Amino acid sequence: MSHPLNQHIKKFANITEAEFVEILTFFEVLSVNKKEILLEEGQYCRKHFFVLKGCLRLFFMKDTGVEQTTQFAIESWWITDNLAFLEQKNSSFAIQAIEKSEVLAISYEAQEKMLNRFPQMERYFRKVYEKSFAASQLRIKYINDYSREEMYLYFAKVQPAFLQRVPQYMLASYLGFTPEYLSEIKKKHLGKQQKPHRHIEQQS
Amino acid sequence: MSHPLNQHIKKFANITEAEFVEILTFFEVLSVNKKEILLEEGQYCRKHFFVLKGCLRLFFMKDTGVEQTTQFAIESWWITDNLAFLEQKNSSFAIQAIEKSEVLAISYEAQEKMLNRFPQMERYFRKVYEKSFAASQLRIKYINDYSREEMYLYFAKVQPAFLQRVPQYMLASYLGFTPEYLSEIKKKHLGKQQKPHRHIEQQS
DNA sequence: CGGGCCTTTGACTGGTTTCAACTTCTGTGG
DNA sequence: CCACAGAAGTTGAAACCAGTCAAAGGCCCG
Numbered sequence: 001m002s003h004p005l006n007q008h009i010k011k012f013a014n015i016t017e018a019e020f021v022e023i024l025t026f027f028e029v030l031s032v033n034k035k036e037i038l039l040e041e042g043q044y045c046r047k048h049f050f051v052l053k054g055c056l057r058l059f060f061m062k063d064t065g066v067e068q069t070t071q072f073a074i075e076s077w078w079i080t081d082n083l084a085f086l087e088q089k090n091s092s093f094a095i096q097a098i099e100k101s102e103v104l105a106i107s108y109e110a111q112e113k114m115l116n117r118f119p120q121m122e123r124y125f126r127k128v129y130e131k132s133f134a135a136s137q138l139r140i141k142y143i144n145d146y147s148r149e150e151m152y153l154y155f156a157k158v159q160p161a162f163l164q165r166v167p168q169y170m171l172a173s174y175l176g177f178t179p180e181y182l183s184e185i186k187k188k189h190l191g192k193q194q195k196p197h198r199h200i201e202q203q204s
Numbered sequence: 205m206s207h208p209l210n211q212h213i214k215k216f217a218n219i220t221e222a223e224f225v226e227i228l229t230f231f232e233v234l235s236v237n238k239k240e241i242l243l244e245e246g247q248y249c250r251k252h253f254f255v256l257k258g259c260l261r262l263f264f265m266k267d268t269g270v271e272q273t274t275q276f277a278i279e280s281w282w283i284t285d286n287l288a289f290l291e292q293k294n295s296s297f298a299i300q301a302i303e304k305s306e307v308l309a310i311s312y313e314a315q316e317k318m319l320n321r322f323p324q325m326e327r328y329f330r331k332v333y334e335k336s337f338a339a340s341q342l343r344i345k346y347i348n349d350y351s352r353e354e355m356y357l358y359f360a361k362v363q364p365a366f367l368q369r370v371p372q373y374m375l376a377s378y379l380g381f382t383p384e385y386l387s388e389i390k391k392k393h394l395g396k397q398q399k400p401h402r403h404i405e406q407q408s
Numbered sequence: 409c410g411g412g413c414c415t416t417t418g419a420c421t422g423g424t425t426t427c428a429a430c431t432t433c434t435g436t437g438g
Numbered sequence: 439c440c441a442c443a444g445a446a447g448t449t450g451a452a453a454c455c456a457g458t459c460a461a462a463g464g465c466c467c468g
Contacts (some may be wrong), residue, residue, distance in 0.1 A: 022291075060345060068348050070341070082338035092345065115327075122326040129333035134286035136340040137274070141264060141296065143347060144272050144380060148456070149420050168415070176348060181456060352424070372447065385424060387448050 004052055005104060006077050012127035013044050013120045023121070026114040027104040036096040038103070045091040047083035051077050054101020055165050059173075060093045069159075069174045072166060078128060098112040098166060148177045208256050208257050209308060212280050217324045217333040227325070231308040242299040242307070249288035249295040251309040258305025259369050263377075266295045274379045276302075276370060282332060299393040302370060352381045358387050 005027075006020045021170070027050075032038060039045060041060055049056065051073050058071040058079060070093070078182070083163035084091040088108055097103075106114070115121050146154060152175055156163060172182040209231075210224045219227070230253075236242060243249060245264055253260065255277050262275040262283055272296070277283035288295040292312055301307075310318070319325050330407070350358060356379055360367060376386040 062349055068345075070344050070348060073245075074246065082334065082341050086334060086338055092342075119323060119326070121270060122330050126326050126330040126333060128332060129337050130286065130290060133333050133337040134290055136337060136344065137286050138296075139344070140347075141272075142375075144274060145264070145266055160305070173348075177459060179415070180458085181370050184456090187416085190393070194414085214440085248451095371445095381445070382425060384426080388424095391448085 002103045004076050005050055008050075009121075009124050013124040015118065015120055019118060023114060023118060025026070027106045028109040030103045030105055032097040032101050032103060034097060034100050036097045037095065038105075039081070039093070040093055041094040042091065042188050045081050045089070046107050048078060048085055048108075048111060049073070049095065050104040050106075051075055052080065052102040052104060054096040054103070055096055056101060057166075057174075058093045058095055058100055058168060060169075067170075067173065069170045072162065072170075072174065074161075076164070078132075098170070143176065148175065148181065148187050149188075150184065151175045151177075153189070208280050209254055212254075213230060213325075213328050217328040219324060222320060227318060227322060230314040231310045234307045234309055236301040236307060237304050238301055238304050240301045242301065242309075243295055243297070245296065245298040246294050249285050250311050251286045251301065252289055252315060253277070253313075254308040255279055255283065255399065256306040256308060256309075258307070259302040260299055260305060260307070261302055261370075261374060262297045262299055263374075267384070271374075271377065273374045276366065276374075278365075278369070282336075289340070302374070315408070347380065351391075352379065352385065353380075353389050355379045356386065357393070 003020070003024075005024070006015075006017075009015055009020070009023075029052075030038070032054075038056065039047065051141060053075060054075045056079055057069050058073075058081065059069040061065050071079060076196050079095065081091040081093040081095075083089075084093075085108060099185045101167075115125070142151065142154065155175060166174075168182055169179040175182070207224070207228075209228070212220075212221055213224070213227075218288070230266075234242070235256075238324065239404065241249065242253065259278060260277045260283055261273050262277075263271050263273040266272050274281060282284040283299065285295040285297040285299075288297075289312060346347075346355065346358065359375075359379060370378075372386055376383045379386070
């Protein structure tokens with residue numbers, strides 16, 4: 001069984017085993033425990049992360065003091081504060097491990113060097129960002145189209161695996177409402193399980 | 205003065221004048237009038253649009269029968285239903301001209317051919333999508349962080365040019381509320397003009 | 409087995425929507 | 439170039455979805 005990043009790259013670009021081995025040298029491997037912080041809000045955003053195993057989230061602190069989660073990343077997803085990474089400035093998000101995780105991290109400079117050395121990787125990242133942008137375009141559609149209750153039902157249908165892995169208060173804030181309201185919705189739909197369903201999310 | 209697309213490409217990739225001339229052959233030029241539809245909801249999404257002059261919007265119809273605008277595009281912005289374009293399937297958005305506009309359109313096949321012929325363009329599109337995704341990550345942050353009223357004030361500060369070009373009912377729906385409520389907010393802030401302010405939006 | 413974090417419950421509140429009527433703007437044909 | 443019709447914007451009243459706050463219950467992990 002090949003390396004998860006190699007598998008992911010091969011979906012979009014052609015690289016040899018030898019090339020992949022060299023590509024890997026641009027990354028470092030991080031092992032993080034549950035609740036460990038990979039990037040703090042306000043800190044310089046130096047890294048782009050690829051999840052090998054586990055689950056991360058992107059979140060920020062509202063002025064009310066409540067944490068607002070805006071993204072999750074599981075196996076084979078890329079995650080960072082893209083604007084801060086792109087412009088190498090302070091992040092307006094934090095990144096935290098939800099589970100014990102294994103992560104690849106690449107710095108902005110290393111990523112640029114790697115892209116210069118392996119131009120095929122431009123295609124890979126073009127595809128990764130293209131899909132990410134498409135997914136977030138769709139997400140903005142749903143935010144505007146669905147009620148809070150429909151958001152939950154849609155998510156539960158489409159990403160049932162996440163319901164197990166993610167605490168409810170994070171899920172609630174990701175979906176745009178309060179944990180109390182999520183409780184209420186769940187009570188209302190007890191026993192009404194839905195079957196999984198094809199769905200586009202990020203780069204997978 | 206060089207072509208707007210050439211200027212835009214040169215921000216991210218190196219191409220010669222001769223190459224640009226050949227790149228242009230992959231596109232067609234469209235002239236559309238105000239209110240003209242470039243893509244209908246439910247229709248096959250064949251084209252990726254680059255605005256030379258004018259203003260387009262991306263929107264869809266809610267089940268209540270109300271149009272929901274989710275994106276605008278002015279000069280030098282790319283716009284399409286990215287998921288539908290990517291997978292060459294039916295669009296869940298419509299695209300319409302808000303003003304009389306000049307637009308470049310490229311089909312999926314033509315874009316693929318162009319990318320194979322000019323691999324430097326992979327870098328250009330990688331950058332375009334990277335910035336688009338970063339912008340929409342930030343937008344999702346604001347949606348969750350700001351009240352409807354703050355959304356309006358932020359938009360008015362950061363994109364004052366749009367206030368002139370875009371009808372209020374479209375702006376209201378883009379910002380996530382009703383035209384009636386926008387009226388109320390505006391009345392409340394009469395005369396309190398703010399100065400423009402640097403901001404990241406999409407690919408510009 | 410205990411403490412703290414997460415989830416649930418219920419009462420109250422308020423930002424925002426909805427609806428309907430009215431006014432103002434805009435563009436098109438005579 | 440004016441008139442008028444339809445579109446866009448405003449106003450105010452009533453209703454409601456979802457948030458806030460507070461307190462109790464459950465559960466996980468040390």
